[in-house]
Amino acid sequence: MSRKNRIDPESADQNEKITAGAATAAADSASQTVDVSSLPRGYVLRKLFTSTLYLSAFTFGGGYVIITLLQKKFIDELHWIDNDEMLDLVAIAQSSPGAIAVNGAIVIGSKLAGIPGILCAVLGAVIPPIVILTVISGFYAAFRDNFFLHALLQGMQCGVSAVIFSVVWDMAAGTFRERDKVNLFILGAAFVCNYVLKVNVVFIILACIGVGLIRAVIRGRRSA
Amino acid sequence: MIYLQLFLAFLQIGAFSFGGGYAAMPLIQAQVIDHYGWLTAADFNDLVTIAEMTPGPIALNAATFVGNQIAGIPGAVIATFGVILPSCLFVSVLAALYAKYRNLATMKEVLHSLHPAVIAMIFAAGLKIVVPALFPGTGAATAVSEFSLRHLLIFLGALFVLRKWKSDPIKVMVGCGAVELAYECAARYLF
Numbered sequence: 001m002s003r004k005n006r007i008d009p010e011s012a013d014q015n016e017k018i019t020a021g022a023a024t025a026a027a028d029s030a031s032q033t034v035d036v037s038s039l040p041r042g043y044v045l046r047k048l049f050t051s052t053l054y055l056s057a058f059t060f061g062g063g064y065v066i067i068t069l070l071q072k073k074f075i076d077e078l079h080w081i082d083n084d085e086m087l088d089l090v091a092i093a094q095s096s097p098g099a100i101a102v103n104g105a106i107v108i109g110s111k112l113a114g115i116p117g118i119l120c121a122v123l124g125a126v127i128p129p130i131v132i133l134t135v136i137s138g139f140y141a142a143f144r145d146n147f148f149l150h151a152l153l154q155g156m157q158c159g160v161s162a163v164i165f166s167v168v169w170d171m172a173a174g175t176f177r178e179r180d181k182v183n184l185f186i187l188g189a190a191f192v193c194n195y196v197l198k199v200n201v202v203f204i205i206l207a208c209i210g211v212g213l214i215r216a217v218i219r220g221r222r223s224a
Numbered sequence: 225m226i227y228l229q230l231f232l233a234f235l236q237i238g239a240f241s242f243g244g245g246y247a248a249m250p251l252i253q254a255q256v257i258d259h260y261g262w263l264t265a266a267d268f269n270d271l272v273t274i275a276e277m278t279p280g281p282i283a284l285n286a287a288t289f290v291g292n293q294i295a296g297i298p299g300a301v302i303a304t305f306g307v308i309l310p311s312c313l314f315v316s317v318l319a320a321l322y323a324k325y326r327n328l329a330t331m332k333e334v335l336h337s338l339h340p341a342v343i344a345m346i347f348a349a350g351l352k353i354v355v356p357a358l359f360p361g362t363g364a365a366t367a368v369s370e371f372s373l374r375h376l377l378i379f380l381g382a383l384f385v386l387r388k389w390k391s392d393p394i395k396v397m398v399g400c401g402a403v404e405l406a407y408e409c410a411a412r413y414l415f
Contacts, residue, residue, distance in 0.1 A: 129280030155404025
């Protein structure tokens with residue numbers, strides 16, 4: 001007992017130094033991403049599965065909501081993906097056929113852990129809807145007309161939109177900081193096309209790819 | 225045989241619904257009501273309402289709902305598998321191409337031009353949810369009399385909590401639901 005007491009202060013001091021060092025290192029790299037390939041594979045796969053399962057089980061309001069939540073999780077919390085790459089991945093998810101939530105899970109799974117990653121992420125995204133709908137389809141009239149559920153969902157819609165706005169806030173700040181006039185124009189035009197004119201997302205993405213190709217050609221000529 | 229039909233019907237829905245949930249709706253309708261007659265139009269309306277009230281993409285919810293009605297739980301699993309299979313193939317190929325070519329100058333320029341569009345569309349998705357929430361009953365921003373100050377306050381409160389404390393978004397969402405539920409219960413039983 002007494003021996004332990006003698007050693008403890010020293011080791012505690014050492015521990016403190018180590019944790020303090022780790023904390024500053026973490027603070028330094030707060031804006032950088034973690035190298036996922038250095039993490040144990042089982043841990044990455046487990047994290048992928050539990051993240052998509054949790055988000056899919058609580059995400060009301062469609063694919064974009066889960067995309068914003070995945071962004072928060074993998075950029076802000078885990079630092080496994082950086083902001084630019086995430087936007088690329090979201091563009092891939094949007095321009096592909098099928099449910100955006102599932103596509104989002106696939107791109108993230110594939111980026112972090114290849115084909116096993118895809119399987120884990122998709123499985124997590126798919127289980128909650130199957131279970132919940134199976135349970136509900138037995139007594140859906142009662143479910144549909146339930147007063148308490150309606151109130152709960154109404155409130156949650158306000159929360160969902162707050163989450164989306166918060167994520168857009170962070171992302172748009174990056175675009176405005178760049179002061180790239182063409183990109184600011186694309187931001188406004190894409191919004192008007194999508195929200196006011198109700199143009200299908202795929203056409204908006206194709207148009208942006210066209211703009212990007214033209215810019216690449218112009219840049220190529222300038223440097224030549 | 226019914227399993228194969230379910231699989232093929234939802235495979236088509238998964239393969240051709242570009243642009244997310246609401247693009248999938250007419251495809252689901254065409255397969256499930258018009259072609260196979262698995263649901264009536266009234267059933268379909270119920271399905272849409274339930275899909276909006278439960279988490280998960282509408283195409284997946286439809287697959288589970290229809291699969292269950294037609295062939296029980298195996299039907300639900302097979303229909304769901306059909307609806308996600310095209311995504312898995314298509315997106316995996318695109319993701320692999322992206323990983324390989326993302327550092328090409330042309331690719332960078334294209335992706336750089338895509339970023340603001342992606343942000344704009346996510347913002348539009350947020351508006352599509354908040355407008356009906358702030359103007360309950362009508363679902364349109366035109367009827368000023370329907371405006372709900374309470375919902376605006378919940379929205380702003382949630383935004384504040386998210387920005388200030390970087391809270392877990394799911395907890396914020398559930399919290400908003402609890403606030404509204406408490407208000408509605410109080411309004412119904414106390415006053």
